[in-house]
Amino acid sequence: MSITRTTIQSVVVLSLAVLLLRANAVESWQPMALDSTRSIVLLKSEQTTLEIPLNSPRIDFNGTIRVGGMPSKNLEGSLEAGKTVTSRFDPISLDSAGQLEVETIAEWSANELVLRKWARLRYTGEKKDLVLNEVILDELDVSERHAQMSPGDIQSYPAFIDGFFAGIEFPIGATRLEGNTLIVAHRPGFAMKPGEWYETRKAVYGIAKPGDERKAFQRYIASHLPSRGQFHIDYNSWWTSPVPYTEADILKLMDIFNQRLYKPYGVSLDSFCIDMGWANAHTFWGIDTTLFPEGFTRIARAAEEMKSHLGLWISPSSRYPQALDNEWAASQGYETFIDSIPGASVFRTACLGGPKYSGAFRDRLIEMASRNSVRQFKLDGYVPTCPESNHGHAPGILSAEAVAEGFIAAAQSAHASADGVWLEPTCFGWNPSPWWLFYCNSVIGSYGDDAPYGRIPCPVYRESYTTARDYFNLQGAYWSTVPIAAQEVLGIIHQTPEPFMNDAVTTILRGNMFLPLYINPAYMDERRWKSLAGLLTWARANADILSETTPLLPSSWGEGRCPKFVQDAVMPREPYGYAHWTGGRGLILLRNPWIAPQSYSVPLDGADGAGPLNAVSLYPEVRVYGRDLRNGASLDVTLAPYETLLLAVDATQPRTDLPLASSLGDGALKVSEAHHTVERVVFDGPEQPLGPDFTCRGPLGGSGVRLTLDAKVSVSAPITEALLLVEDAQSPESLVCTGRIDGQEANVSVMDSELGWAASVLPRPEHWRFYRMSVPAGEHALGFTLFSNDGKERVSCWLWANKPGEMRAAQDGNALPQPESISLASQVLLDPLDSLEAQGDPIHLEPTIERIDGVYLDTLEPISVEQGYGTLQKNRSVWEKPMTIGGQQFVRGLGTHATARIVYDLSGKYSHFQSWVGADSATTPTVTFEVLADGVSKWKSGLMQRGDPPSWVDIDIAGAKTLELRVGDGGNGIGADHANWAEARVLR
Incomplete structure (x- = not known):
């Protein structure tokens, strides 16, 4: 039989019910009961009870009219499977504004062990500007309970109470703890129309084993994912392709992956995403036909040849004017507003709460999926509120629900328009609402930034980058209410010559089911392509166990000391990792971020029912770390400097000829x-x-x-x-x-x-x-x-x-x-x-003191300077940083940027020009160098990239009147093309 999404959800939520039944181990345990006399629903977790009243909600209109909170007058219906109970009330007087009819409704989901509660409202009166500011569905006294939640001013987060979780089942909400009161609320922010019924958002109350509230909540969220259990590998062209790029650029890049990954190893990508650079900014998210004369037809076909699908970057709130010019959009009647980023620029952005813009954005996603075969969308740039009052919503924070509805309508339409569409929003901040996952396949997690600056010194900077990413990711893995499997932290980024496997293995073992690859083929060779193919094949084969992740924190972050979504804490120079357990089998990644050897005690607590366990490393090489271990014990693992270690822990007996980990590095x-x-x-x-x-x-x-x-x-x-x-x-x-x-x-x-x-x-x-x-x-x-x-x-x-x-x-x-x-x-x-x-x-x-018979060019002034970015620097790079080429630092010279032309008047006084030349190490340049004397080319370097050693130049310029130094862009645009003429001099 085929397994549908509904079937998978049922398996997930039924497993939660089974866990709780086992935990209570009492046949008479009833998780829910309706007390009609008191008009309350009783939820029970072990010996803890939570009472949910069926009173009318408290309602705030315009910030001046506050009504509600009345007890039920009449209770109808039942909470049997598939049924609802409705609490009715006398009409509520709004003084001169009229009356409000209210119904409170509750529904019990036995599979999920979840109660949903909401209200229906109808206004009878003539006031046309009656804005629904806030609906408080519940005010629960938690003075005798342990209650906690992440504070948030716009996004919706759950609260955890001993044995229960609660919140608004929508990405935008106003649930909060005020003193000893848990307020479950949301802020609709729209004007009620007389005579029309309005349905509030739903409050949700779930039952959990005490101490397991977060995991129970995450299981509930996971059961509603559009892609439960899927592992999606995506390639993204950002940092690799020029911006803008052409069809030829993308086809060339696709062909490399076809020839180096798919054809030799049979490894296909689920999507091949072209990032920003495809759109005509003076159309509504239209394809730039000067770049793509046939639209996306050819690149979609190229993706199909690799058994992949086309992916597409797009900005829901149009945050990038080079992709969609919002001044043009405003002139066409699309809703926009002036926005600003603190400390940065002020610019115009689009309003997803506006009916014209949101409708057109929804239609564009539908078209891209149905007509252009796009099966993955990277959604980058979301502004949650709008300050305008003429877009069909209230301004400011009261616009948040309308803006979210615009996004959600587009997301739902994209999913409905074609099978297998994956939505990848990267725009909801480090701590996104978990309820976005009702509509999106994954959300950005606590990722830090696109590629954060390194933390903890290592001579291989890639290792420090990995530590920095984990500094942020561990915070999200520990604190976020989003399931780890549905979090994204931007995947494998490989944009330098440094080895990438340690970072790639760590990335896979973080347990995120959406894996983007930002890999530049310029830094790949045959070995690296083969290693990447092997790693991706392994990841797919082990996706089931990788989807269940427990973070292993540095010891200094244990016992609740883990920082919470901050950037200014110190990353401990201690081992950490990620553990995965299922079916008596474990995969455990450990990582030592520091140069000193260190140990980590790994709890073997996930192999329920398994016999004696053995621990064997699968990476960086096969070694035996333990035999005849028991579930519930711990394994002390010694890690080499900067080591990334992957252990398999199961009942499989390792071969007797495998080396012991204890002998690693003996006598080295x-x-x-x-x-x-x-x-x-x-x-x-x-x-x-x-x-x-x-x-x-x-x-x-x-x-x-x-x-x-x-x-x-x-x-x-x-x-x-x-x-x-x-x-x-x-x-x-x-x-x-x-x-x-x-x-x-x-x-x-x-x-x-x-x-x-x-x-x-x-x-x-x-x-x-x-x-x-x-x-x-x-x-x-x-x-x-x-x-x-x-x-x-x-x-x-x-x-x-x-x-x-x-x-x-x-x-x-x-x-x-x-x-x-x-x-x-x-x-x-x-x-x-x-x-x-x-x-x-x-x-x-x-x-x-080193002397020359001549003069250094950094002490002369050129008669002409042209360069593609910045200004000519003396004795430092164009970025005003130390001048470094291939790991060698220079104290003097010229720092420039392609394309560059620097001309000196020599007046025939010098015989030779000498210099070290090369790509500056601070970025990822691809540059060429050329020296001309009196307009005649005397020397050319060929292509030089980051990491290449400096090249020595020594040429005869006897009698030359002018010396010209040129830097080319390597044929792929000037982005990041920092170049150095180090110790440049002319000799007599």
Whole structure:
């Protein structure tokens, strides 16, 4: 037989009833009873009772007329299955405004263990401006109960009372706790028409096992999802395609996924979403036919060839004028208003509560789904209220229900217009109302921002990004009333050359059933495509267990200390994770966000009825973590530095030849000696560190603090780095660091948090810099010397050992592809110093001064400058950040942006031009460089991207009168194309 949505819902809600029946274990237990004498409904959970009166609601008209709260005069009907009970009242006088007829109605759902209660109102009178400000369906005394809820001024949230949950069954509501009173209410905000019946929103009261109220509520919400149990993989073109893009751009991108993912591995995407850039801004969400001459016909066909469907970005409240010009929309009669973002711009936006705009938006979704084969909509940009009074609704907060109704009408129509439509709103904030899920397949959760700035220092910035995403996601997983499976935190984002598997595995194991992929093929190779294919295949095969998630919080966030939807708390440098249990089987992800090895105690509390359990890792490689474990016990797991670990816990007996986790990293690193000194130093040299023909290699202030660290180590790991970590309240600046191995100066690269890729408007929460030095196998004397201007930075030093991951068949049938690098061990060489405290008198030093027979271009003024963004910068990037190319930081040069043309008058005085060139590390550029002398091309770089090492330029310009430096956009637009001419000079 086929399983319909109704069937699935019944299974979910029946399971809740079964759980409660088992919990009560009393055959005579009756969860609901109607007391006709007192006109109340009695709800019972174990030994706790909740009384719901069938009084008339309290009603506020215009903020001046307040009536209601009367006891029932007449009770009719019953609460048997499928029936309702109605409480009737004498007409209520509204003084000179007329009368109000009221009926209170209740309905019991035995499958859900939920009581619904609402009212019908009819106004008899002649007043035409009688605005229904608020309907209070219940005022419950909770003084003797433990009651809690998330406060909210517009969106609707549930309240939890011992053994029960309550709220308004609509995304917009006014339920709130005031002192010891729970007020269940909503604010309709419309003028009542004489003689017409109006039905209020429904209050809902659910029964739960005491202590399990949140989970019971989430099961109730999940039973109403349009796509219960589905796992949806979506590709999104944002950050990868130019804006705007053409049909050819999208077809090229689709072909890459067809050739690299679908054809070789049979992995299809449920939807391929084109983000902002497709619309003609001077039509009502019409396709720009200059970009898509055949509409979406060809790209829809390309999606079908991969057994996928087309997805489409659109903004419900039209928050992006480059997609729909709201000035044009207003001129066409669509309802709009002037809006502002605090601290940002003031602009016009559309009103979803206006009948013309909301109707046209609804029709456009229907057309896109029915005629253009769109099966997924990314809904980005929602303004919940409108200040206007001529759009058919009351202004301000009283417009919220009308605006929501406009959105909901479009959502319901989109679902009805075609099978399998997935609605992905990203616009309801970090803590959305769970009742949006009656109409949408998923909602954005506590995600932080598009790509939040990293938290907790790591030399691989992607790991710090993952920690930042989990900083926000853990708050939502713990506090949000939205089921975790229905939350979205923007999926797998891969927009840099850094390895992506640790982040991708963590993303999957968060348990969100909507998985968007923001993957730029420019940063994929054969191994990465194969790993992605294996991961997505594994995710689909394990979606049933992944849909049930329990967050494993850092220990500092335990016992209710988890922050609640905030951005300014500190992320603990402690392990955390996510646990999934079903049918006696567990999948547990653990993650160590810090460089020191740490342990986490995992509760084995979800394997009811299973025999002796065994724990085997499926990622990063197969290892045995425990045998013959019992349900209800705990498993202490040691995590390597920055390790992402996935454990399978079940009754399956692991093979005897698998390695034990306890042997990981044995002997990889040994430190026999480590010591350091901190001295105050004064450099006797030029007052200015950068001159026309010289560069002073020392602290830019002329004096400062010197940290000298020396250690003797033994290394046997295949990959080992010495890492000097500098942390500061602001970006660490004016630092100079050198490294040495066995008495010889070694190459030191820089990983600065300021240069890590992110897409966020929030303040950067942490600042750090890693100085990285590769250490070969063997016994070595190594060290760092760090110069700081003031010594206020926090400094530590570590050895970190890794080994390459393998691309071979897994030793366990359910194992994941291995990452490119597997963390083994770390050793501390310098325990963290909160500051560099120098003792004794300062030491006078001669700085290293590099001189040239010529002049640096940063001391000359060009005769002409053109560039595609910003202004030409000297000795910093165009973003006014440290100038960095491929991990190497430069103190001087020119920071520019494609497309650029910088011209200097040389007057024939110089013989050579020299420079390091490359894409700046702070963004994701794709650029080209070219040098011309007297208009003749002398040198071209070819395409250069983020992460590429700097390229040295040394060309003959003897007798040239002009020197021209050009930067091209790499053929894909100028977005993020920051480029550096580092240490650029002309020599005599």
